[in-house]
Amino acid sequence: MTALEIAKRIKNREISVEEVVLEAIRKAEGDSCNAFITVCESEQVINRAREVQARIDSGELDGSALAGVPIAIKDNICTKGIRTTCGSKMLENYIPSYSATVVEKLDEAGLVIIGKTNMDEFGMGSTTETSFFGPVLNPNDSTRVAGGSSGGSAAAVAAGIVPIALGSDTGGSIRQPAAHCGVMGLKPTYGTVSRYGLVAYASSMDQIGPIATDEDDLIALYDIIKGPDKKDSTSVSIEDGNKEIKELKIGRFEDLDFKLLDYAVPAYYIIACSEASSNLARFDGVKYGFRASEYDNLRDMYDKTFDEGFGEEVKRRIRLGEFTLSHGFYDQYYLKACKVRRLIHDEFKKAFEKYDVILMPTTTGIAPKLGELSSDPISMYKSDLYTVPINLVGLPALSLPCDNKDGLPIGVQLVGDHFSEKMLLRTAGAIR
Numbered sequence: 001m002t003a004l005e006i007a008k009r010i011k012n013r014e015i016s017v018e019e020v021v022l023e024a025i026r027k028a029e030g031d032s033c034n035a036f037i038t039v040c041e042s043e044q045v046i047n048r049a050r051e052v053q054a055r056i057d058s059g060e061l062d063g064s065a066l067a068g069v070p071i072a073i074k075d076n077i078c079t080k081g082i083r084t085t086c087g088s089k090m091l092e093n094y095i096p097s098y099s100a101t102v103v104e105k106l107d108e109a110g111l112v113i114i115g116k117t118n119m120d121e122f123g124m125g126s127t128t129e130t131s132f133f134g135p136v137l138n139p140n141d142s143t144r145v146a147g148g149s150s151g152g153s154a155a156a157v158a159a160g161i162v163p164i165a166l167g168s169d170t171g172g173s174i175r176q177p178a179a180h181c182g183v184m185g186l187k188p189t190y191g192t193v194s195r196y197g198l199v200a201y202a203s204s205m206d207q208i209g210p211i212a213t214d215e216d217d218l219i220a221l222y223d224i225i226k227g228p229d230k231k232d233s234t235s236v237s238i239e240d241g242n243k244e245i246k247e248l249k250i251g252r253f254e255d256l257d258f259k260l261l262d263y264a265v266p267a268y269y270i271i272a273c274s275e276a277s278s279n280l281a282r283f284d285g286v287k288y289g290f291r292a293s294e295y296d297n298l299r300d301m302y303d304k305t306f307d308e309g310f311g312e313e314v315k316r317r318i319r320l321g322e323f324t325l326s327h328g329f330y331d332q333y334y335l336k337a338c339k340v341r342r343l344i345h346d347e348f349k350k351a352f353e354k355y356d357v358i359l360m361p362t363t364t365g366i367a368p369k370l371g372e373l374s375s376d377p378i379s380m381y382k383s384d385l386y387t388v389p390i391n392l393v394g395l396p397a398l399s400l401p402c403d404n405k406d407g408l409p410i411g412v413q414l415v416g417d418h419f420s421e422k423m424l425l426r427t428a429g430a431i432r
């Protein structure tokens with residue numbers, strides 16, 4: 001059942017919120033994909049379900065399309081009172097004292113969070129293998145990865161544990177696992193969904209978005225989480241970019257003259273690592289999170305905390321980012337990457353003068369075997385070829401299943417101009 005169907009049945013009193021969420025909890029506890037880092041306590045979830053049921057019964061939630069629906073949340077989105085690890089040893093025991101804005105919006109709309117999903121450590125990866133909690137297995141083939149970094153959210157939806165989930169996408173982390181698992185994922189226009197309470201990886205590209213099995217669920221969930229937020233100064237009120245279109249023009253990526261595609265991956269990794277080195281400096285063992293247990297002095301405490309608290313990939317990226325931002329190299333790397341970013345922006349804007357939607361691959365291949373990419377970081381970065389250009393420019397894009405190879409799903413990506421997510425979702429519905 002889709003999320004909208006579940007909500008309808010709850011509204012018609014065919015099933016209760018409690019029944020629905022307990023079923024989801026039961027499935028999450030029996031999950032063999034390692035999609036969850038934390039499954040919420042049944043007692044906590046039952047209390048919440050009863051509260052929501054009362055609000056539904058009183059008519060308070062009549063305006064909410066997804067009232068009573070169970071949802072899973074990527075573990076880099078803060079949930080008050082529920083452990084939020086970012087897939088890292090650094091935050092293994094971190095329980096936030098506040099909720100992200102998107103979580104507050106879900107609460108208001110009467111959705112029930114049943115667990116926090118597995119992810120690449122701090123969102124850094126394309127296979128969920130950099131998680132401190134082990135990789136997520138692809139629900140279609142357990143010898144393969146589910147994609148990443150929102151591998152847990154995509155797998156939880158694909159495995160039918162929850163009908164919808166939230167992921168985050170800095171360079172493809174919603175669309176790519178959605179493609180590998182055979183579900184749909186939307187990376188919204190940068191700024192349309194508040195990042196308050198999303199643990200920062202690369203702030204100029206991070207964006208929260210929905211994962212679901214069809215476009216109607218995606219729209220319903222996106223409508224709940226979007227909107228400006230005083231707590232996120234980069235959030236914007238939605239300007240309607242969904243112009244009236246008589247004849248939709250879809251441009252095939254191969255037919256477009258994207259001269260700068262080869263530079264997108266290097267520019268992305270320079271910018272992402274630079275921002276990460278600054279954002280992750282807060283995990284120093286002083287304020288919160290992990291601290292090495294044995295050390296000689298303050299300097300030694302910083303070093304050992306860094307060394308023991310972070311995984312290999314995160315350490316590599318922080319060091320790389322410190323280098324690209326350092327005096328003497330800043331102009332050569334960071335500044336140059338910013339210029340490339342602007343030029344890629346101009347290329348997309350030119351394409352949108354001719355086309356309403358661009359159709360392109362989501363991934364460079366089917367879901368890799370476990371271990372295939374994790375042993376070779378450069379090929380892992382290269383596999384992000386089709387997703388990272390979108391984040392550099394802040395465009396909306398969605399991935400939908402389009403084919404199968406050897407029983408494994410293949411996704412295709414629809415990209416639109418800024419603020420055109422409704423048009424993208426309608427297009428997806430028409431071509432599916």
Ligand code: GLN
Pocket residue numbers: 123124125126148149168169170171172173174201272384
């Ligand atoms: N694979 C990309 C990276 O490792 C994208 C990850 C993401 O979107 N969070 O940076």
